[in-house]
Amino acid sequence: MAKDSTSLPPYFNIDPDAALAELDLPTDTGGFAEIAEACTRGRADLASRGMDEEGRKSLRLFSTWEITRYLIPVAQAHFRRVLKQNPDLPQGQSETEGGAKWFTLDEVLRLRAFFGAQGSKAKNYLPYRPAGQPAKLVAVANFKGGVGKTSTAAHLAMSAALDGYKVLVVDLDSQGSMTSIFGGRVEDEWHTAFPLLARHYGEYLRIENQRRLDRGDAPQPLDEALSAAMDMTARDVIQSTHWPNIDLIGAQLNLYWAEFQIPVWRMQARGWKLWDALTDRLEADGVLDDYDLVFIDTPPALGYLTINGLAAADILLVPMGASFLEFDSTGRFFDMLHSTFASIEDGENIAARALGRPEMGFEWDAVRTVITRYDGAQQGELSALMQAYLGKTLSPHRQDFTALIGQAGEQVNGIYEADYRDFNRETYARGRETFDATYAAFKRLLLGVWRRGELDAQQAAE
Ligand SMILES: Nc1ncnc2c1ncn2[C@@H]1O[C@H](COP(=O)(O)OP(=O)(O)OP(=O)(O)O)[C@@H](O)[C@H]1O
């Protein structure tokens, strides 16, 4: 009996003439421009939804429920009483007469400072950072794409900001996802981290040129671009965001140029320590005093920008999904990290030994892999295996897959920017819980690292 053609797999019996009839003309280079153009128009349409009058992103308000549940954990009645007794404190605004009160994040931070100063000492309303300890730099990296680097970095930055820390986010990915989450505007590479790297190279070249002159050799000229970078500081490329306590060094497509430029500079000046560029510039420009935390989002590649981000980092987070392919490629990522940094150390130390100088070595306060987009029903076994092999290196909290992120539009990114009234309360609470737990695990690491630095400093002073 002949089989009914409807029961055949969909890739059987395709008629070539019908396929041809559906086909459009071959694409030439110009075709890419048309597609890009269509994407730009669609993006602008999406982006324009929910922006304020100036086309800037704005941060939603926070309700009394949310504040007393997540940010200043006190009884709602107590919270209202304190506000009533202190008319100078922000009183919030309500949409309806006698309705729930809503506050801006700035107001929440002021309220928290007040509760921190007046309230119970048992709860630390004010985030801990030991005096004299510099900001901590946190790089989020994995050369595998789509593992949740940007989502993790953005959510951690937002949690830390809600927790009261002053945060700088550095986008080293020319895809600019992080930049668009924080509503950044970046005209060209001169508004990214690029000029900081250029200046670092320029400074090296100046010293090198002095040596050349001393030897009677001709100096290497600083080209126009480098000369322009010599006057630039981190403050020139830092922009504020719709979060009162999150600033941004943004990225856009042109930043990719750095991947070609950096090796050229390095060829011209073999002694230039390109991996130190970002660290040195952020430090020289006082960024480590201005902020508590710096989150660096990196592209899915181990290029020069990523190496700079990794070398700058005190804490390295490596997100990965609990799947065989992601586990496998994350293993190879660590292999590449090892060979990349070991070869830099070897190169430097050969010279150091020859000159009788102390040897150098990279060091990170903490390195953690983080399971992202976790599906407990499917991935329990694999993640238990990953846990068994990675031990302490795997962060104890698995960040659940949640429908709350990835689906929101341009205006709202992730759990912390979403208005909980738009979701089922249960879905919201669960989604928020998993990112709060991701932050809690990170914060334990951070506080441990700061405390270690504090004790070391005390010991050194004795
Ligand atoms: N916990 C999560 N639950 C559901 N979706 C998630 C979660 N984390 C990330 N995603 C989604 O997975 C996709 C990839 O995430 P993200 O962009 O953060 O990865 P990435 O590693 O930064 O990617 P790239 O390598 O391109 O920079 C996004 O669509 C994001 O919304």
Ligand SMILES: [Mg+2]
């Ligand atoms: Mg990313």
